[in-house]
Amino acid sequence: MTSYTVGSFLRGARCAVGVYSRTLGGRMSRHYCSSGPDVVVERLTGEHEGVTVFGFSRPAAKNAISQNLLKEFEAAINSVQHDRTVRVVLLRSLVPGVFCAGADLKERAKMKSEDVGPFVAKARACISNLEALPMPVIVALDGAALGGGLEMALACDLRVAADNAKLGLVETKLAIIPGAGGTQRLPRVVGAAKAKELIFTAAVLNGKEAEEIGLVNYVAPQNEAGDAAYHRSLELAKKILPNGPVGVKMAKVAISRGMEVDLSTGLSIEEACYAQVIPTKDRIEGLTAFREKRTPKYKGE
Numbered sequence: 152m153t154s155y156t157v158g159s160f161l162r163g164a165r166c167a168v169g170v171y172s173r174t175l176g177g178r179m180s181r182h183y184c185s186s187g188p189d190v191v192v193e194r195l196t197g198e199h200e201g202v203t204v205f206g207f208s209r210p211a212a213k214n215a216i217s218q219n220l221l222k223e224f225e226a227a228i229n230s231v232q233h234d235r236t237v238r239v240v241l242l243r244s245l246v247p248g249v250f251c252a253g254a255d256l257k258e259r260a261k262m263k264s265e266d267v268g269p270f271v272a273k274a275r276a277c278i279s280n281l282e283a284l285p286m287p288v289i290v291a292l293d294g295a296a297l298g299g300g301l302e303m304a305l306a307c308d309l310r311v312a313a314d315n316a317k318l319g320l321v322e323t324k325l326a327i328i329p330g331a332g333g334t335q336r337l338p339r340v341v342g343a344a345k346a347k348e349l350i351f352t353a354a355v356l357n358g359k360e361a362e363e364i365g366l367v368n369y370v371a372p373q374n375e376a377g378d379a380a381y382h383r384s385l386e387l388a389k390k391i392l393p394n395g396p397v398g399v400k401m402a403k404v405a406i407s408r409g410m411e412v413d414l415s416t417g418l419s420i421e422e423a424c425y426a427q428v429i430p431t432k433d434r435i436e437g438l439t440a441f442r443e444k445r446t447p448k449y450k451g452e
Contacts, residue, residue, distance in 0.1 A: 187208060188208065188223060189207065189208060189209050189214075189217070189219055189220040189223045189224075190205055190206065190207060190208065190220065190223040190224050190226075190227050191205075191206040191208055191245060192204070192205055192206075192227050192230065193206065194237075198389065199385060199388065199389060199392070200392075201236065201237065201238035201239060201392050202238065202239045202240075202241055202385070202388045202392070203231055203234075203237045203239070203240050203241070204240075204241045204242075204243060205224070205227050205240065205241070205242050205243070206243050206244065206245040207220070207224075207242075207243070207244050207245065207246070207250070207251060208244075208245040208246060209246070210246045212252070212255060212257075213246065213249045213251070213252035213295070214244055214246055214249055214250065214251040214252060214300070215251070215252045215253060215254060215255035215256070215257075215258075216251065216253065216254050216255055216274060216299045216300075217255040217258050218258065218270065220255075221270075221273060221274055221277055224277060224281075225277045225280070228277070228280050228281055228284065229280075231284065231286075232280075232284060232285070235396070235451045237286055238286055238287075238391065238392055238396055238399075238451075239286055239287050239288075239289060239388040239391050239392065240284060240286055240287070240288045240289070241288075241289045241290070241291065241381075241384055241385070241388055242288065242289070242290040242291065242303065242304075242307060243290070243291040243293070243378075243380075243381045243384070244291075244293060244294060246294075247293075247294070247377045248293075248294040248295070248377060249294035249295045250290075250291075250292050250293065250294050250295060250296040250300050250304070250316070251295075251296055251297070251299065251300025251303060252295060252297055252298070252300060253297045253298025253299045253300050253301075253321070254274075254298060254299050256325075271330040271331065274299060274330075274331045275330065275331045275332055278302055278303055278306045278331050278332050279306070279332065281303065281306045281307070282306035282307075282332075282407075285400045285403070285404075286396070286399070286400065286403075287308045287309065287388075287391055287399060287403060288306075288307040288308050288309075289307060289308065289309045289310075289311065289384045289387055289388055290303070290304045290307040290309070290310050290311070290384070291311050291378075291380040291381040291383070291384040292304060292310065292311065292312040292313065292316045292318065292358070292367070292380050293312075293313045293316065293373070293377055293378055293379065293380040293381055294313070294315075294316060294317070294377070295316065295317040295318075296316065296317070296318050297317065297318070297319055297320075297321050297355070298319075298320060298321055298322055298329065298333075299329075299331050301318050301319060301320055301333065302320070302329060302331040302332050302333040302336070303331075304318075305332065305333065305336035305337060305340060306332060306336060308403065309368050309384075309387060310361075310366065310367040310368055311367060311368060311369045311370075311371065311380045311383045311384045311387065312358035312361055312362070312367040312369070312370050312371070312380055313358050313370070313371055313372075313373040313377075313379045313380040314357060314358040314359050314370050314371065314372050314373055315357060315358065315373045316357060316358040316361070316380065317355050317356070317357065318355065318356050318357075318358075318361050318366065318367075319349065319353065319354055319355035319356060320333045320337060320349060320350050320353070321353040321355065322350075322353070323350060323351065323352075323353050324353045328350070329350065333350070334346075334350065337349065337350065339410070340365065340366060341364050341365055341366055345364055358370040358371075358380075368387075369383055369387070371383040393446070393447075393449075394449070395428075395431075395433040395434070395437060395447070395449045395451075396433070396449060396451040397427070397428055397431050397433050397434075397449075397451055397452075398428055398433070398434075401424040401425070401427055401428055402424070404420075404424050405417075405420055405421045405424040405425075408420050409421060431452060432450065432452040433447075433449045433450065433451065433452060436448060436449060436450075437449070
């Protein structure tokens with residue numbers, strides 16, 4: 152496993168808050184130091200090669216979205232956007248018990264009123280860039296994902312939650328609304344009526360309740376280490392890795408864009424995406440491997 156910090160690119164090398172070591176049982180254990188980057192990027196190796204993990208790491212602030220975390224998150228997204236070796240991106244928290252508590256309200260309270268709008272717009276753009284990544288993005292919710300934390304999760308392709316996770320868009324409790332895409336993405340996931348109910352009431356759901364309304368794909372019983380959703384997400388990523396990366400990329404485009412238009416236009420989008428896989432080497436490799444009864448070796452070409 153290769154690990155580096157986005158913060159090292161932005162501020163010079165610092166002690167990484169999320170540093171990992173492998174125990175005798177094969178499970179990853181966490182070690183924390185007093186300072187470090189807000190986002191740790193890991194490129195996994197071995198059976199999970201092709202998976203890049205973004206780990207949020209602001210222990211004292213419960214991974215609240217500050218200006219610095221947003222800057223590092225944006226840099227992390229940019230670092231994989233055009234990297235063909237990255238087949239799956241996985242978001243997680245390196246802080247036990249929480250994914251992201253939402254906006255950093257202590258920092259927000261110090262902002263001038265005229266600075267709040269631009270900051271929220273930047274967060275909205277960053278989350279949209281996450282959604283637009285060409286590879287599948289999975290989020291592991293092993294703790295609370297509230298406000299902006301859930302808005303991040305809604306921009307991911309697949310969501311996995313621990314059964315004790317707490318998920319909610321709670322902004323109306325602060326007399327505001329979700330401002331980083333929540334009012335638009337939540338209805339597209341759970342339907343308009345349910346989204347209105349959740350936002351109007353500032354409801355907080357556990358993992359099982361979130362699964363029942365289709366907010367998450369899977370719910371996992373939390374384990375002693377507090378990383379059950381992360382390990383379930385890795386299992387999900389492992390099922391994606393053997394498949395043709397160009398095909399997966401085009402399937403994501405066809406589904407995501409097709410859901411925003413009428414069926415006829417969606418079928419045209421599907422046709423355009425299919426046309427892009429026809430001339431690829433991977434398509435020929437898939438047919439050849441099928442004929443030769445062997446596992447295909449895709450290169451994303």
